[in-house]
Amino acid sequence: MKTFETVKFIVDWIKNYKETHNLNGLVVGVSGGIDSALTSTLCGLSGIKTLCLNMPIKQNENQYLRAERHIQWLKKKFDNVESIDIDLTKVFNQFKLSVEISSSMNKLALANTRSRIRMMTLYYYASINSSIVVGTGNKVEDFGVGFYTKYGDGGVDISPIADLMKSEVFEISKALNINNDILEAKPTDGLWDDDRSDEDQIGASYDDLEKVMKSLENGVNPEKFNKEMKEKYTVYKKHHLANKHKMISIPVCKIPNELKS
DSSP, X not given: OOHHHHHHHHHHXXXXXXXXXXXXXXXXXXXXXXXXXXXXXXXXXXXXXXXXXXXXXXXXXXXXXXXXXXXXXXXXHOTTEEEEEOOOHHXXXXXXXXXXXXXXXXXXXXXXXXXXXHHHHHHHHHHHTTEXXXXXXXXXXXXXXXXXXXXXXXXXXXXXXXXXXHHHHHHHHHHTTOOHHHHTSOOOOXXXXXXXOHHHHHSSOHHHHHHHHHHHHTTOXXXXXXXXXXXHHHHHHHHHHHTHHHHSOOOOXXXXXXXXX
C-alpha cells in the first residue's frame, strides 16, 4: 500500500465532500479503538472543523482513557479539532427502566441500544453545528461480516475508511503515529459491561476474516479452500449472511401502476 498517498487521497475526498455539500464541519465518535482513532486523525488532517465526542456508557475505564488520550493528542496536533466528553450512562439507565428486560435477547438489544444512543448524540451535535457524522467502520466490518449496529455506528453520513481492510487501518495508523496503547489494544465494540473483544464475539480474528474476504474478492472458489480456510470461511459466511440486511438498501414494496390508477 502507498500509505501516505492513500492518506492524501482520503483527506482530499473528505475535503471535496465538505466543499461540494457546503458543510460547516465534521462530527466523530471516538471510542478508544483503532478505527475511530484513524478516522478522527484523517478528519484532523483535512483542516475542517472537527468535533470529537467521547461518549461513555458504563465504559471500561481503559477504553475511556484511550479515547481521552487520543482526543488530547489530536487537539495538540490540529487547531481545527474540538471535543466534548458526554457521559450517557444516565440516559441508558433510564431507557432500561422504560422497556421490557425479561426477554432472552435483551442483553444483545441493550448492547445495540448503547450504540444507537451514541448515534443520536452524534446527530444532535451535527445538527446544531451544521455538520455531518463521519463513520468509523472498516471494510471487513462494514461489507464482510456486518459487525456493527444498524442505525447505531452504522448510522453515518460518510465513511472514509470503509474501503480499508483492518490490516490497512493498522498500517496507516502506525504511519500517522497514533498512540501505541490504541495500536496494541484488542479490537472491541465497547458495548458490553465486560471486556469481550470483537474476536470473542465473531469467533475469528480480523486477520482470518480478511484472508477469506480477499480470497473471495480474487475469485477463489471456497470449495478449493484448505481445511483451515474452510473453517474461517464458515465463520465469515455465517455472519455475512446473517447481517446482509445491513449492507443492502432498505427493501421497498413497489406498488404496480395498475393498482395506483
